[in-house]
Every structure is written in C-alpha cells, then in structure tokens.
Amino acid sequence: MKLILVFFLAFGTIIKAQNSRDAETLFIESKDLLYKKPSESAVISEFLFKNSSDNNDKIKALLLLTESYLIRGDYNSASEKLFQCLELSKKSNRPENEFQINFLLAKLCDELGIEFSQLYLIKNEKEITQNYYEKAIKSYSDSNWNQTVKDLKLFEKQKNKSFPELSNFYYALSYSNLGKLDSAQYYAQKIQRYEPYYFYVKAMIQSSRKESDKNIDYLELLKPIEKKVQDVWLREEIYNLAVQNFNESKNKEKYREYYQLQTALQDSLSSVKENARISFLNKIGQKQDEILETKSEQQTKIIYFIAIAILLVFTVAYFFNRKLNQKQKDYEKSKQEAEDREKFIAENKAQESAGKIVIPDKTISFLLEKLEKFESNDEYLDSEISLNLLAENLNTNTKYLSEIINTYKNKNFHSYINELRVNYIINKLKNNPVYLKYKVSHLAEEAGFSSHSLFSTVFKQVTGHSPASFIKTIKNQ
Amino acid sequence: MRVFRIFILMILIVLGNFSFAQNNKEIDSLIGSANAFLFKNPEKTIEIGKEILKKKDISNAYKISSYILISNGYSGLSNYQKAIEFALKANELSEKAKDNANQIRTLGLIGNLYIRIEMRDEAWHYLDKADKLSQSVSLPDSMKYLIGNINLLKGFLYKRSLDCGYAIKHFNKAIAEFQKDKGNGFAVANLGQAYNQKGYCYLKIDKDSAQVSFEKGLADARKNGAKSLECNALIGLSEIKSSKNDFKMSNEILFSALPLSKEVNQIEMESRIYKLLAENYIGLDDFENHLKYQNLFDSIQSKFSKEEIKTVNELIKKRNEFKQKTYESKQKNSKIIIWILLGILLISIFILSYLLVKKSRKINKNIENKIS
Numbered sequence: 001m002k003l004i005l006v007f008f009l010a011f012g013t014i015i016k017a018q019n020s021r022d023a024e025t026l027f028i029e030s031k032d033l034l035y036k037k038p039s040e041s042a043v044i045s046e047f048l049f050k051n052s053s054d055n056n057d058k059i060k061a062l063l064l065l066t067e068s069y070l071i072r073g074d075y076n077s078a079s080e081k082l083f084q085c086l087e088l089s090k091k092s093n094r095p096e097n098e099f100q101i102n103f104l105l106a107k108l109c110d111e112l113g114i115e116f117s118q119l120y121l122i123k124n125e126k127e128i129t130q131n132y133y134e135k136a137i138k139s140y141s142d143s144n145w146n147q148t149v150k151d152l153k154l155f156e157k158q159k160n161k162s163f164p165e166l167s168n169f170y171y172a173l174s175y176s177n178l179g180k181l182d183s184a185q186y187y188a189q190k191i192q193r194y195e196p197y198y199f200y201v202k203a204m205i206q207s208s209r210k211e212s213d214k215n216i217d218y219l220e221l222l223k224p225i226e227k228k229v230q231d232v233w234l235r236e237e238i239y240n241l242a243v244q245n246f247n248e249s250k251n252k253e254k255y256r257e258y259y260q261l262q263t264a265l266q267d268s269l270s271s272v273k274e275n276a277r278i279s280f281l282n283k284i285g286q287k288q289d290e291i292l293e294t295k296s297e298q299q300t301k302i303i304y305f306i307a308i309a310i311l312l313v314f315t316v317a318y319f320f321n322r323k324l325n326q327k328q329k330d331y332e333k334s335k336q337e338a339e340d341r342e343k344f345i346a347e348n349k350a351q352e353s354a355g356k357i358v359i360p361d362k363t364i365s366f367l368l369e370k371l372e373k374f375e376s377n378d379e380y381l382d383s384e385i386s387l388n389l390l391a392e393n394l395n396t397n398t399k400y401l402s403e404i405i406n407t408y409k410n411k412n413f414h415s416y417i418n419e420l421r422v423n424y425i426i427n428k429l430k431n432n433p434v435y436l437k438y439k440v441s442h443l444a445e446e447a448g449f450s451s452h453s454l455f456s457t458v459f460k461q462v463t464g465h466s467p468a469s470f471i472k473t474i475k476n477q
Numbered sequence: 478m479r480v481f482r483i484f485i486l487m488i489l490i491v492l493g494n495f496s497f498a499q500n501n502k503e504i505d506s507l508i509g510s511a512n513a514f515l516f517k518n519p520e521k522t523i524e525i526g527k528e529i530l531k532k533k534d535i536s537n538a539y540k541i542s543s544y545i546l547i548s549n550g551y552s553g554l555s556n557y558q559k560a561i562e563f564a565l566k567a568n569e570l571s572e573k574a575k576d577n578a579n580q581i582r583t584l585g586l587i588g589n590l591y592i593r594i595e596m597r598d599e600a601w602h603y604l605d606k607a608d609k610l611s612q613s614v615s616l617p618d619s620m621k622y623l624i625g626n627i628n629l630l631k632g633f634l635y636k637r638s639l640d641c642g643y644a645i646k647h648f649n650k651a652i653a654e655f656q657k658d659k660g661n662g663f664a665v666a667n668l669g670q671a672y673n674q675k676g677y678c679y680l681k682i683d684k685d686s687a688q689v690s691f692e693k694g695l696a697d698a699r700k701n702g703a704k705s706l707e708c709n710a711l712i713g714l715s716e717i718k719s720s721k722n723d724f725k726m727s728n729e730i731l732f733s734a735l736p737l738s739k740e741v742n743q744i745e746m747e748s749r750i751y752k753l754l755a756e757n758y759i760g761l762d763d764f765e766n767h768l769k770y771q772n773l774f775d776s777i778q779s780k781f782s783k784e785e786i787k788t789v790n791e792l793i794k795k796r797n798e799f800k801q802k803t804y805e806s807k808q809k810n811s812k813i814i815i816w817i818l819l820g821i822l823l824i825s826i827f828i829l830s831y832l833l834v835k836k837s838r839k840i841n842k843n844i845e846n847k848i849s
Contacts, residue, residue: 113786118793247768256759263756278637281595281793288797292804299811306818310825317829324836331844338847 023052030064034071035165035194038230042068055092059085063100070107073232073269075276078108083283099131106134112277119284131155133164145174165194172201176208184208196225196234203241219245236265359400367404370394380420383448387413421447422462429474436475440467504529504539511546519553522546537574541567545586552590557795558802561590577614581607581623588630594796597634604631618657622664625654629671632678641678648675669697669706676713688717708737708746715753724757731757744784748777 026044033041042065049061062085069078085101109116136151152167152174172187188201203222222238229235239262246255374380374390390413391401402413409416425447428435435443444455459467511525526546529539544567551560564587571579584607591600604627611624632647648671655668672694679687691713698706711734718727731750738746751774758767 113782113789114793115790118790118797120797252762252764255764259759263752277789278595278597281796282597285596285598285796285800288800292800296804296807296811299808299815303811303814303818306815306822310818310822313822313826313829317825317833320833321836324833324840327844328840331840331847335847 023048023057027057027060027064030061032193034064034068035197035231038068038071055088056094056097059088059092059094059097059101062088063097063104066104066108070104070111071231071233073272075108075111075273076279078104079276079280079283082108083287086287103131103134107137108280110134110138112273112280114277114280132158133167136167136170140170140174143177145177148174149178165191166197169194169197169201173204176201176205179208181205181208196229196231199225200234200238203238207241207245232265232269236262236269239265359403363396363400364404364408367394367396367400368408371404375420378424380417381424381446381448383450385417385448418458419462421449422459425459425467426463426470429471436471443467504532504535508539508542508546511550515549515553519550521550522553523550526550537570538576538579541571541574541576541579541583544570545583548586548590552593555795557590557594558799561587561799564590577610578616578620578623581611581616581627584610585623585627585630588627592630592634593792594799595792596796596799597638600630600634604634621654621657622667625651625664625671626667627651628654629667629674632671633674636674636678641682644678645675648672648678665697665701666703669694669701669703669710672697673706673709673713676710680713680716684717684720688714691717704737705741705743705746708734708741708743711737712746712749712753719753719757719760722760724760728754728757728761744777744781748774748781751777 026048030041030044030048033044045061045064045068049058049065052058052061062081066078066081066085069075069081082101082104085097085104089097089101105119106116109119132151132155136148136155139145139147139151148170152171155167168187168190172184172191175181175184175187184201184205188198188205191198191201199222203219219242222241226238229238239258242258243255243262246252246258371394374394379385387398387402391398394401405411405413405416411419425435425443438446440456441452444452447455449455449458456467459465459470463470465473507525507529511522511529514521514525523546526543529535529543529546544563548560548563548567551557551563564583568580568583568587571583584603588600588604588607591597591603607627608631611627616623628647628651632644632651635641635644635647651671652668652675655664655671658664672690676687676690676694679690691710695707695710695714698704698710711730715727715730715734718724718730731754735747735750738750751770755767755770755774758764758770
C-alpha cells in the first residue's frame with residue numbers, strides 16, 4: 001500500500017496544488033519511514049523537495065534525504081544533499097535547521113573519519129561543538145556504554161524539541177551491554193515501531209543472557225529482518241553478531257557464509273567511504289575557497305573604493321585649481337587694464353606739461369611743402385575746410401598740423417585760413433577792377449566764408465578797414 | 478580497494494630531485510649535500526638552498542635547482558604552503574628561461590604537492606599543463622623520465638577517481654618513458670611503482686594483465702632492491718592466486734611478503750596480508766589459522782584505522798593551514814595596498830587642500846588689496 005502511495009506521489013502531479021496540510025502529513029510520513037524503510041522515506045522527501053516552493057520546507061526535505069542516505073551508507077549522495085542544505089540555509093536562519101545540519105554534518109564527518117573541528121573554515125567555532133547525542137553515539141561506537149547512557153541523559157536534560165528517535169535504541173543497547181537487561185527491555189519496548197532496530201536490540205538482549213541454550217535463538221530473532229535491513233551500520237552489526245556467534249558455536253558452514261558477507265560489506269563500505277571522503281574534502285575545499293574568495297573580494301572592493309576616492313580628490317582639486325587660475329587671470333587682466341589706463345593718463349599729463357610735441361624733421365619739411373601747395377592752389381577757398389579735413393588731405397594728424405601751423409605761421413589754424421582768404425580778396429580787388437563792382441556778400445562767398453558778417457569782421461582785423469571803405473579807397477586812387 | 482596510498486607519496490617525494498651536469502663544482506657539491514639532507518634534516522636543505530640563491534652570477538638552472546631544493550625541504554617539513562610557493566617560483570623561472578625540462582619537472586612537483594594535500598583540482602591543473610607541454614616539446618632521452626613521472630601521477634589520480642581505463646593508459650605511457658633511460662635511478666624507482674599501480678588497476682578488470690604487470694613490477698623491484706615495491710607486487714600476485722582459488726600458492730606468496738612488509742614498516746601492507754591470509758585459510762577450511770590471522774588483522778586494523786584517521790585529519794589540517802596561509806599572505810598584500818592607498822588619499826587631501834587654500838588666500842588678498 002505504502003509503496004503505491006509513494007509512487008503515486010512521485011509521479012503524479014495531481015497534488016501540485018501545494019496544500020500545506022498535505023505537505024505536513026507527508027513530512028510526518030517521511031520521518032516515520034526514515035528508520036523503518038529509509039529508501040521509501042527518501043522517495044517522499046525527494047518529492048517534497050521538488051514540489052515545495054518554501055525554502056524552509058526544501059531544507060527540511062533535504063535533511064530527511066541526507067539522513068536516509070547516511071543510513072543506507074550512500075555517503076556521497078548524503079554529502080551532496082547536505083551541501084545543498086548548507087547553501088539554502090544561508091538565506092533562512094532557523095535554529096532548528098542549523099542544529100540538524102550540524103548534527104548530520106558531524107555524523108557524516110564521523111563516518112568518513114574526519115574530525116568535525118577541522119571544518120572550522122566553513123563553520124563557526126560555536127557551531128562545531130558537539131552535542132551530547134553525538135557524543136553518546138561516539139562513546140557507544142567506542143564501546144564505552146556507561147558514558148553513552150550518561151551522555152544520553154545529559155542530552156535529554158537539554159530539552160531539545162526534536163528528540164532523536166534512536167536515542168531509546170542506544171539506551172537499550174547500552175543497558176544490554178552493561179547487563180542491565182530490565183532497563184534494556186524497557187527501552188526496547190519504546191522502539192517497537194522501528195522493526196529492524198527493535199529486533200536487533202531483542203537479539204542483543206538475548207545474547208547478553210549468556211545462557212548457551214538460548215544462544216541459537218537470538219539469531220532466529222534476526223531472521224525476519226536480516227534481508228530487509230537498509231541501515232548499513234545495523235547490517236554490519238548483525239553480521240558481526242552472527243560471525244561471533246557461529247564462531248563460538250563452531251558452525252563452520254554458517255560462519256563462512258557470514259564471514260564472507262561481512263568482508264564484502266566492509267570492503268564495499270571502505271571503498272565507498274574512501275570515495276565519499278575525497279569528494280567531501282573537495283566540496284569543503286570549494287566551500288572554503290568560496291568563503292575566502294568573498295572575503296578577499298571585500299578587500300578588493302575597499303581597494304577600488306579608495307582608488308576612486310583618490311581619483312575624486314584629484315579631480316576636485318583639479319577643477320578647484322582651474323577656477324582659482326581663472327580668478328587669477330581675471331585679476332591680472334583687470335590689473336593690466338588699470339595699469340594701461342594709468343599709463344595713458346600719465347602720458348597725457350606728460351604731454352600737457354611739456355606743451356610741445358616732438359615731430360620728426362622730415363615730417364615738418366614735408367608738411368610745410370604741402371602747405372605751400374595748399375596756399376598756391378587756393379584750396380583754402382573751400383568753405384568746408386577744417387583742421388580735420390586738411391590733416392586728412394595732407395595724410396597727417398590734427399596735432400602735428402596745428403603744431404606746425406602754430407610754430408611756422410605764428411597763428412592758429414583759423415586765423416591762418418582767414419588771412420589767406422582775405423589776402424586773396426585784396427589781391428583780386430587790386431588787380432581785377434571787375435571785383436570792385438561786386439557786392440561784399442559775393443566776395444565773402446567767393447573767399448569761402450560762411451557769412452557776410454564773419455567776412456567783414458575778419459577783413460577789418462587783417463586790414464584795419466571794413467570791406468566797403470577799402471573798396472572806396474581803391475576806387476578813389 | 479585501497480592500495481597503499483601513503484606509500485606512493487613517499488616514493489614520489491623524490492620526484493623533485495635531480496642531478497645536473499652543470500659546470501660550477503662548488504654549487505654542484507652544495508646541491509648534492511642539500512639533497513642528502515632532505516630526509517634527515519630538511520631544514521638544512523632549505524638553508525643550503527637559500528645560501529645558493531644568495532650567490533651572485535649564478536645561472537638560471539642553479540636558481541631553479543635551489544628553488545626546487547627549498548620546496549622539497551619545506552615539503553619534508555610538511556609545510557606545503559611554503560613548498561608550493563617555492564615550487565611555483567621555480568616554475569616561473571623555468572618558464573621565463575624557456576627551460577622545458579625544468580618546466581615539466583616543476584609542474585610535476587607542484588601537482589604532486591597538491592595531491593599530497595588532496596587539492597585535486599589544482600593538481601589536475603598543473604599536471605595537465607605539464608602533460609600538454611611534454612607533448613609539444615622534445616626532451617633528451619635522459620630527461621624522458623620526467624614525462625614518465627607526470628604520467629604516473631596522472632594515472633594515480635585517475636585510479637583514485639575510480640577510472641582505471643584512463644589510469645592504465647597513463648601508466649603505460651609512464652612505463653614507456655621510464656624504460657627509455659634504464660640507467661636513471663629515478664626512472665628505475667618509479668618504473669616498479671608504475672607496474673604495480675597498473676597491476677592493481679587491472680586486478681578487477683583483467684586478471685591476466687594484472688599478473689603480467691605485477692610480475693614485471695616484482696622483477697623490477699627485486700633487481701633494484703626496492704623492498705616495499707616488491708612486497709606490493711607480491712600482495713597483488715597473491716590476490717590473483719586466491720581469486721583463482723589457489724589458496725595454497727597465494728598463502729606462500731603472502732608469507733614471503735610478510736617479512737618485507739615488516740622490514741619496511743608498512744602497517745597498511747601488513748594488515749592487508751593478514752586479511753588475505755585469513756580469507757585464504759577459510760577457503761582452505763583451516764579455521765584455526767583463519768582465526769589466528771583474523772585476530773591479527775583485527776588488532777592491527779583497529780590500530781591502522783586510528784592511524785589512518787589521524788593521517789587524514791593531519792592532511793585536512795595541512796590543507797586548511799595551506800589555504801589559510803595563502804589567504805592571509807594575499808590578505809597581507811591587499812592590506813598593505815589598502816594602507817598605502819589610504820596614506821596616499823590622506824596625504825593628497827592634506828597637501829592639495831593646503832596648496833589650494835594657500836593659493837586661494839593669495840588671490841583673495843591681491844583682489845582685496847586692489848579694491849582698497
């Protein structure tokens with residue numbers, strides 16, 4: 001029946017609806033089967049692992065799987081599942097899972113002959129301390145039965161929620177080895193559910209009675225379970241018991257049979273353990289590398305961080321420096337401008353105080369020559385003429401021109417032009433009688449004066465006579 | 478089936494040893510004495526190696542030799558971290574100097590060291606590298622044994638990963654290379670080893686080939702007086718006999734092997750012999766003798782398994798230490814880098830801000846002066 005259920009579970013997808021109550025019952029079922037039929041328990045656990053989405057459920061399923069593999073002596077698969085557990089448990093930190101993981105890890109290490117404390121690189125030291133249950137099993141395998149009982153009692157006092165099912169088994173075995181058969185019997189009754197273990201304890205109690213007639217009997221007790229035992233440890237113990245018994249009873253035929261079974265089992269177990277140990281060590285090595293890797297990655301990150309900070313400092317400094325340089329440049333520019341301005345003002349002042357501009361001799365003679373031409377061509381008659389215009393026409397500046405006129409004609413520009421114009425009119429009046437008939441205003445216009453009154457004023461300044469009286473005087477002569 | 482793991486490692490420690498016809502007599506004699514100290518006083522070997530390295534104007538070959546010596550010394554002291562460190566140095570230098578023989582030698586040495594601390598991935602990496610190199614370059618016959626060593630190690634690793642098919646291929650190759658220079662002591666020592674390993678590989682697949690292999694191994698071991706190799710081959714032969722139900726012959730062989738195993742103090746072999754004897758006597762229906770040897774086996778076995786557990790844990794401890802130390806030395810470097818960088822950061826912040834503040838103050842002062 002159960003087998004059908006198991007297959008149904010494994011291959012049917014009907015229950016995919018993840019009913020948590022279903023999962024709960026399956027967990028209980030799997031746990032219950034663990035010591036009775038570990039391989040069937042494993043099928044359920046595998047199913048639970050595949051079909052649960054909850055991390056915690058996955059871990060629980062994996063833990064059951066690991067234990068099943070451990071019981072059946074498949075240490076390679078056990079370590080594989082256990083490492084999967086470790087990986088998953090990193091995310092969820094549940095103390096009961098941690099406890100179980102450590103327990104199984106310790107058990108696996110023990111089976112493979114590896115000291116649990118050597119795992120210090122992947123487990124914290126606190127987690128590595130053995131609990132009393134592990135100690136009890138260890139002292140049992142060392143045939144230290146008193147210690148086993150003591151450790152088991154200490155373990156019970158620790159009040160762990162999940163009390164290992166097999167602790168009663170170890171109680172019974174220890175008491176039977178110690179000869180306290182009643183106590184052994186008492187504990188044996190408690191594990192009736194776990195057939196293989198129950199029958200083995202019964203046989204052990206029987207063998208401890210040391211009554212030779214009954215010696216044969218106790219092996220009979222093991223008959224119904226012998227072929228079905230999946231727990232390799234138990235199987236080995238049964239073979240040992242049988243070998244020991246048939247040796248004592250001198251049953252050569254049976255002895256040889258069990259001796260060969262025992263040797264074959266031991267050989268296969270030692271080769272399985274050897275391989276499992278190597279792959280377990282490999283996995284631990286990888287795990288260690290991972291842990292150390294992440295640690296050094298952190299360091300690398302710090303290095304990068306500082307390097308970036310240095311870069312940042314230099315960048316900020318660079319830009320700040322650039323800003324300062326800009327400020328300095330601006331300052332220097334404005335300073336230069338101010339200096340230029342001051343220099344200019346100073347130069348102007350110097351000019352004023354000196355009163356004279358120094359003009360090269362060449363320029364002077366050149367300009368004087370030009371002025372003569374200007375006079376002889378009667379260009380001064382142009383009413384538009386001004387200092388600026390004349391300077392332009394002579395290809396010089398106003399300063400030079402006015403300076404030369406001042407120096408060499410002993411008058412300013414305006415009187416220079418006006419005198420030339422007045423002299424021109426006097427000349428005409430003296431030599432050309434037609435002009436005597438002209439109106440004064442016409443004469444003013446011809447001389448280039450802008451108005452009649454300005455002409456009269458300038459004429460009087462130059463000759464001492466008004467234009468009209470001057471004309472009269474000439475007519476009279 | 479476990480076959481004499483510790484034993485092969487002891488033989489292979491000699492792997493890194495060598496003698497070179499170089500032309501500096503003084504250094505040659507130093508190397509010779511350092512080699513002699515290897516088993517008695519590895520510290521002295523390391524000391525001499527370091528002394529040679531201090532000398533000026535020595536050739537690369539001598540430097541490589543010194544590194545190998547130091548590595549071997551540390552490996553003798555079970556300080557695998559240091560041993561690998563120096564082996565890597567030797568390898569680096571031989572690669573730089575394009576010294577193919579030494580490159581293969583050092584790669585093999587590194588692979589062997591990693592095997593000894595059960596770091597197989599690393600071991601594979603270096604042995605594969607050596608294998609590839611040995612296929613692409615041609616070595617003189619006197620150096621061919623180096624290729625043999627690489628193949629022996631690879632075969633050994635394959636065998637332990639339970640893939641005897643590949644292992645046998647490598648053992649065959651190793652044997653072929655070792656046979657090329659029979660005058661070479663190292664080649665001869667490892668030849669018998671290769672035969673035995675091959676024999677144990679064949680034991681389950683092909684008993685006749687196994688027998689041939691063991692017989693060759695035995696002949697080789699006897700010729701060279703290698704006691705433990707001889708014992709090893711004898712045990713293999715006896716197993717073949719008992720598998721053919723020839724228990725008497727098998728027992729005879731085992732009785733000749735037993736004193737050898739005691740002589741070389743190999744508890745693993747001794748216990749194996751007792752177990753095989755016990756099994757044989759049960760086949761012969763001789764219960765008295767069966768029980769005698771079974772009891773001997775049981776008593777020695779419990780001692781041996783305790784010792785084995787101790788060895789395994791010692792090995793894990795060594796490996797942990799190796800990893801921890803490698804990590805710490807790396808850590809140390811990056812810590813130094815971190816401190817240096819931090820120093821640069823602080824100093825640059827300090828100096829730059831000092832300079833910039835000074836500059837900025839000067840400019841501001843100028844501007845203020847101008848305004849006023």
